[in-house]
Amino acid sequence: IKMAGESTFPDVDSNGSEKNEDVEIIVNVGGVRQVLYGENLNRYPETRLAELINCLSGGYDTIFSLCDDYDPGKREFYFDRDPDAFKCIIDIYYFGEIHMKKGICPICFKNEMEFWKVDLKFLDDCCKTHLSEKKEELEEIARRVQLILDDLGMDASENRWKRYQKCIWKLMEKPESSYSARVIAVLSFLFILISSVVMCLGTIPELQIVDSEGNHVEHPMLDNIETACIGWFTLEYVLRLISSPNKLRFVISFMNIIDAFAILPFYVSLVLTHLGARMMELTNVQQAVQALRIMRIARIFKLARHSSGLQTLTYALKRSFKELGLLLMYLAVGIFVFSALGYTMEQSHPETLFKSIPQSFWWAIITMTTVGYGDIYPKTTLGKLNAAVSFLCGVIAIALPIHPIINNFVRYYNKQRVLETAAKHELELMELYSGEGKIGSSKNELEDLMREGKEHPSWSRQLKVSHSDTFIHLLSDEKHYRTRLQSCK
Incomplete structure (x- = not known):
């Protein structure tokens, strides 16, 4: 029994380390008590638990910098941390690796490892996979939230063109932003369906007409409907390109490449029809136009945008x-x-x-x-x-x-x-x-x-x-x- 005023810390040698290397300490994590031995903890001296062994000679300031509370009579350290995660983390002192228990949030477990000053390299590869997946999910949530916040916010320092550009972008790309944007999305969807149906109807022999050269061509009414659809697709693509905050990323995007391939064959076929006949044989022009018209099937993939x-x-x-x-x-x-x-x-x-x-x-x-x-x-x-x-x-x-x-x-x-x-x-x-x-x-x-x-x-x-x-x-x-x-x- 120590007398009043006598130090409650264990005996130490001249170097400040305990004479008994096998000293044991009691760690209370979230109400769960665990007896740990210095011989095991000193295997990883850079961790927080290993520092507890050597902090007793530093006084209460050093002790409370490492734990939430300390009972000198019982030599018990108190931590307000997750006891389930702690049970997994102390495996490093016995097995040299850590496995995350099923049901524990990977992000919370990572924070617990950082608190106990245990490097993530000791986490097993199977558990690192769960951690990386969770981090990707949080990054995706953060990205979506940030996009919504950017849409809601209007910077007063922006000029009028920037504000108009942002409004057009929301109108063409974000149907959930307003009623007008939803109407435009529905119209675009209907134009895609109409264009696809017209392309199919144009191949029915009964709906085709014979031109002056005796060839079967599409009915003029179907051709006019096709032109109107292409005009809508062109206007939509140009507005989205102009209002895009990142033009390069917009152009190389897969879905935007599909949109471009759905539009370009129409204009290329017009150029070949009116100008190509002067530079090459008429038969070759017709074959090229027919091949380009087949490429109109790419516009059905525009449905994926909606x-x-x-x-x-x-x-x-x-x-x-x-x-x-x-x-x-x-x-x-x-x-x-x-x-x-x-x-x-x-x-x-x-x-x-x-x-x-x-x-x-x-x-x-x-x-x-x-x-x-x-x-x-x-x-x-x-x-x-x-x-x-x-x-x-x-x-x-x-x-x-x-x-x-x-x-x-x-x-x-x-x-x-x-x-x-x-x-x-x-x-x-x-x-x-x-x-x-x-x-x-x-x-x-x-x-x-x-x-x-x-x-x-x-x-x-x-x-x-x-x-x-x-x-x-x-x-x-x-x-x-x-x-x-x-x-x-």
Whole structure:
């Protein structure tokens, strides 16, 4: 028992380190007590727990710089941190690596590792994947929220052209921004459908007319409708290009390239029709015009700009390149093997349809994909057995990668819905806190706050910072910390 006034710290030698290297300490993290030994903690001296072993000789200032509270009688350190994450982090002192428990938010776990001064390199690769995915999600939410905030805010310092440019951009690119923008999006969708229908109707012989040279051409009425649609597409593309904040990114965007390919064939065919006949034969001009008119089918892909489902399908296929590659590899191997076997087995028949192995590729393709046109078929018994095995293997080869592709689509679709909901939730929280607790704040009030934020920087900072469980660090330059009672939803 120590007398009054006697030091409560353990005995130390002349160098300030404890004489007993196997000293034990008690760490209380969120109400969960854990006994730790210096021999294990000193394996990683740069961590916070290892610093606790050597901080006892530095006095209370040093101790409380490392923990929230300290009981000298029990030699117990108190931390108001997440106990579940701490149980995972202390594995580094025993196993040399850390695995994140299922159900813990990766971002919160990363913050816990930073608090305990444990480097992220000790986190296992499987857990790093979850962390990177979560960071990408938060970056996407922050990007969406920032875009909405940029749309709501109007900088008074901008000139009139800049304001007009921003208004046109929202009108043409953001249907959810206003009623007029929704009307324009619906009109664009209808023009795409009308143009596609007109392109199909123009190929019906009964609706075509015969020109002076005896060739069948489209009806003038359909041609006029096509011209009106092209005029709308051209006006839409030019307005979007002029109002685009980044012209280079706009031009090289995939969907904008599709829009350009849907417009250019019309003007190129006009140039070839009126000027090309002077420089080349009329037959060549007609062939070139016909080839360009076929390129009008590219405009059907313009529907993807107005359909979130088509966009989700496109991104899901991008994520499924590996599975699609496996599918093509399985089919390629099967086609080569069964076409070679079919050619070999059918050579004994005098009326064989398998003239060569390359010609047998076509038979193998339509057989493995269970199409079976019947233009090429085996006539020998061995050839028929080979055909049966080939289409059974084809069904299996096609069915194997389908499930992962569907899973990628469902996962990406659900993820997009979650991100959209999270962005809306973050905006609601910003509106709530920026309105000083007025839950009934409307969108107009939020716009007023954005405009007033240019004059009052403090209000703007309040709008960009959401003090909530779903706080996004990327929206603010200030650094905020969570307690163990907060969670990332």
